[in-house]
Amino acid sequence: MSKSSFDVCILPEGQCRSFANNSEGIADFLAFLDSYNQIERLILEPTGGYERMVETALQASGLPLAKVNAGQVRQFARACGQLAKTDRVDAFILADYGRRMPIRPQAPVSAGSRSLKQLVQRYRQLSHMIVQEKNRKEKLVGKVKIWIEETLQFLQTQRENVVKDMEHCLSADCQLARKAEVPMSVKGIGLKTACFLLAGLPELGVLNxxxxxxxxxxxxxxxxxxxxxxxxxxxxxxxxxxxxxxxxxxxxxxxxxxxxxxxxxxxxxxxxxxxxxxxxxxxxxxxxxxxxxxxxxxxx
Structure with a gap:
């Protein structure tokens, strides 16, 4: 996956194709997949968000999709003696990793779950920026310190708004709200932690x-x-x-x-x-x- 395109490798045929990472390219990709009678699973590597459009389209089509750990795939490539790294090579390594390793396809993700995941990610980003600004504030005086205090106020207000949006996200999705009640029934876990678990641990309740x-x-x-x-x-x-x-x-x-x-x-x-x-x-x-x-x- 990259910002502008993504490469695909089909095994065992070894056929490779490249598609534009936009609506037209993803439509061409889905049409390309239709030419195959049976697809065991599709292996996708997280790339910081560039994969979201493809991921959403594949899930909407009901195809068996699995996202894998990028670090583990790179170690797998080294273990196979594959030190070169290009988009086409990476596509083959992903397909080979999916063929050899036991990987569970991920369950379909609702629109509410996707929104909640983005809100959780934004909450963490804001928390990180707040810590950075507080550390800078300790070392400064004068006008610059005042600017940092203004920035801190803005970041803290936005973080509070993110928490409110998490509540709205749960209230708008009954199924998601019922799932959130499960972790909140355990003492020590509140709304934010429940949202972190739902967004970052979809395997909860599925694994042993x-x-x-x-x-x-x-x-x-x-x-x-x-x-x-x-x-x-x-x-x-x-x-x-x-x-x-x-x-x-x-x-x-x-x-x-x-x-x-x-x-x-x-x-x-x-x-x-x-x-x-x-x-x-x-x-x-x-x-x-x-x-x-x-x-x-x-x-x-």
Whole structure:
């Protein structure tokens, strides 16, 4: 994917085509796909937003689409000895990755979910800019400091408006609103965290407890070799979701008696505070996954 075009590789034929990344080019791409009797799945790499039009069109057509981690695809290419990088080579690597690796096609995304995802992304951008401006403000005096204070006021007001739009987005989509009620039923999780989970973790309720913990990045991973038994540590996962769950866990160990008792038990057994807190996060993730699975089963 690029701003102006996107390249496609069909396996096992190895046929490659390039299309313009606009309405006409996407229409040509869909017509090209119609010439194939059966498509197992389409593999799409996230590129910071350039893929959104193609993604929306493919989902609207009911085609099995899967988005993959760009870093993992690049590691796969290196493991295959493919060090060159062009759009056509990348298209082949994506198709080959999809052919060899177990990838689950993503569920169709509603218009409300897409809007919510954009609002969550904007909230994070504004929060990042607010932190930057506050850091600059500490080092300045005079008129420049006043300008920064004005900018901060604007950014904070817009962030508040984004939260209001999140509420409107949920109220306008009944199905999305019911899904948001599931995480908010857990102590420590409010509207913003629920929106972060819905936007950034659509697999919630679909994967098993071990998979969801790994996806978030709160599952301890083995580091053993021969007679050596390494220290279990968390690694990888979706950092924005993990950060949101971290704040939720801090609230949970204060206001949820069950989570507080669980946390205190781990501390009394000699676990460091951060390790105990990650265990609370993992427990919350498992509870959320089970609750969302029950919700999805009831509505199918």
């Amino acid at each position: 407890k071990g998979q969801i913990a790994k996806l978030i990045g709160v599952a301890p991973l083995n580091r053993d070799s021969g007679q050596m038994r390494g220290k279990r540590m968390i690694a990888g996962g979706r950092r924005p979701i993990r950060n949101a769950l971290y704040l939720a866990a801090l609230s949970a160990i204060r206001f949820d008696p069950t989570m507080k008792a669980f946390y205190e038990k781990l501390k009394s057994n000699g676990k460091p505070g951060k390790v105990a807190l990650v265990a609370v996060m993992r427990k919350m993730a498992i509870i959320l996954n089970a609750k969302m699975r029950d919700h999805l089963d009831q509505n199918h």
